Amino acid sequence: MRRAPLDPRLVREVRAARAHVARTVVLGLVQAASVIVTALVIAHLGARLLVERDVPADAPGMLALLVLALAVRAGAVLVEEATAHRAATAAISDLRARVLAHAARLGPRAGAGRGADVTALATTGLEKLRPYLVGYVPQLMLSATVTPLCLLTIALLDPLSAVIALVTLPLVPLFMILVGKMTVGRSERLLADMRSLWSQLLDLVEGLPTLRALGRERGPERVVETLGDRHRSSAMGSLKFAFLSSMVLELLATLCVALVAVSIGMRLVYGEMDLAPALAVLVLAPEVYQPLRNVGSQYHSSTDGLAAVGAAFEVLDEHAPADGTRPSPDLAGATLALRGVSVASRDGLAPHAAELEVHPGRITALTGPSGAGKTTAVQVLLGLLESEQGRAEVIAADGTVTDVRELERRSLWDQIALLPQRPVLPPGTLREVLAGARPDADDDELRAAAAAVGLDAVIAHRGLDADLGRRGQGLSLGERQRLALARALLSPAPLVVLDEPTAHLDGAAEQIVLDLLGELRAQGRTVLVVAHRSRLVEAADDIVSVDSRAEVSA
Structure with missing residues (x-):
């Protein structure tokens, strides 16, 4: 089943995740404004330096605006990273408490034989949400704010460059989809292998005194070794595709920016474009592709995180007996x-x-x-x-x-x-x-x-x-x-x-x-x-x- 990049249940039912998404959107708008201001100021100062031979020191107001824009962007990035970790911790704690509380309400029969499985989900399983919320979600929100605003600014400065960017931009999600098809089901298998390993390890450790008493402690290590090999193979496979997707998307983004740069360079040579808007577009072009490229490089985090969210809500969606309203008699x-x-x-x-x-x-x-x-x-x-x-x-x-x-x-x-x-x-x-x-x-x-x-x-x-x-x-x-x-x-x-x-x-x-x-x-x-x-x-x-x-x- 195909999942949305941002699980609506997570945003709807986990308050920390909802606040994190809203805060990231606001910070994305702040970063977009800072990027645009930075590009315009650099273009203005650069054009004056190269054409009129005016050094930037002759325009202290523009320099101050440039420093302010850079400082605002750096502050937004710092706030985003700091709040993302806190939001991830709060969201994981919320989901973990809800999973454990709901598993308890389901009663002993619903939990029979899967106690270690719920334990694995509530510990290492839900920790998969951290890179998802810290890395993937912010980049997804930036691609929804910085990319369109920068593209709109490029369209106002140079419509031809905007057309080139608009035509090449879909190549990034296209390659993301291709990489996604290669990794489909891998995160679910990785989470399942990890939960299976946890479950059998906990059962083995719990029963180790009995095994030692029966003289059978030398047999189960082969089962643990097989499970460990399977988990290691799944993890290394996920890492392989993560590195591959990062390399492909980095190369693609570089080529797309190069197309815009070549077009601008040729028109500058033939005097068909002014220098100031050309410099501004060259500064903005990488910012158009960067958020989407980062989303692609974080794709493995998204699949791991969405698999963890899906497993958590599978438990939460199970029907639990409703609690009564009358106090018990003595x-x-x-x-x-x-x-x-x-x-x-x-x-x-x-x-x-x-x-x-x-x-x-x-x-x-x-x-x-x-x-x-x-x-x-x-x-x-x-x-x-x-x-x-x-x-x-x-x-x-x-x-x-x-x-x-x-x-x-x-x-x-x-x-x-x-x-x-x-x-x-x-x-x-x-x-x-x-x-x-x-x-x-x-x-x-x-x-x-x-x-x-x-x-x-x-x-x-x-x-x-x-x-x-x-x-x-x-x-x-x-x-x-x-x-x-x-x-x-x-x-x-x-x-x-x-x-x-x-x-x-x-x-x-x-x-x-x-x-x-x-x-x-x-x-x-x-x-x-x-x-x-x-x-x-x-x-x-x-x-x-x-x-x-x-x-x-x-």
Whole structure:
């Protein structure tokens, strides 16, 4: 699909980009006026020097005007470059925040399997916008301001030179189109290769401890090497065409200016043209072609930038569940329920017609065979996913029933402590990670919570100030699970949701989770636990089973 040189969605929806374009147009008009004034003053001084032998020092007013025009143009260029970098940074930050926020609103199912892909887009992918906004867009705006104004001035001074320029000017975009046809799809492939490389590298780094434990750390480097070679080949191919297009357009612009110069030179020889307008046209002629030539040399930046914009808006265009408007009731005395909830899966409905009630102050175990949709049912209950059939409800202490979709998600989620199957831990020290669940907790409370989940030995060995990496790097899977359990215990949230909390714990550590359930029950908190192991199910006050229904082919 052919794209406009300036993506209208970027200008329409990103305020920093819109302001950058408007500011660049104004600065382009200022530069055009400065160029024209400079050309006319140089022509006047040059003609007086060569014809009348008057030195420029005899016209101080004209010299002052020349210096002023040059200073104004230099100032406009400096302002353009300085504001372009700030505008690019602001636009990238805006798009990055919107992409991440929208990806979060899409929910866990929409983001399943592509988290690293969104990460690559939001980091290095969107950075492709910087050369686009800093280099390509300003030159595009200059070609829309400086080029026509300079051409109009040439037409007033020498119509024949204007005709030559007007005839040769389309050659620049013509060659740009030819170069563009050679590079079509290259930027999209480069961005796709880069995102694929990022995705697999992140997955590999995350799973490296497991690979080392299994003795398989020596195999995946071949995959990384293949991906790196593919990315390097794409990048070098893009650079090759960038250098080629720059050389072709530079040569073309030089030849076009030479045609104008030869025409003027011949007419000066035969006395068919005055010297002053000839000099002015010779100064203005390169300015007619220069912006378009620069646009062509920045073409690779435009394709990279437009590919990044397109990828960002692909995410933003995906439909996200609308947020509700009603504040959530206090979950400390509320009941959460599923009424006939069914969610489509690859093999049918999982869960199918699920019925569930989570009563305040009680422990509810959600059971069922693997693939029955237990985690999906929890996501519907918490407003993270919309169901095809049925609905999730919150029944307040006074009996008021509200559809979860009508609630402000933030007011609901602020009252929930969720521990998924793979714990999500922020980077930082052990103290910072624990205190993130309850910022007002002191060190004694942090140590007590850690001891309650069997993490006291780790703290005794490494200390509360031990640094952790992304997702708790530096801890084993079992230790990460315990750290997440400690955060759930510290959290003041009235509802605690545990999805397979013993998945990464051995039999001895399972007792820690059972003790934690007892502690949460003693605190009067509501607990929903997705469980497979019988000991977890036996510790619950209420047990609910969900099932799936396979798709029946016609």
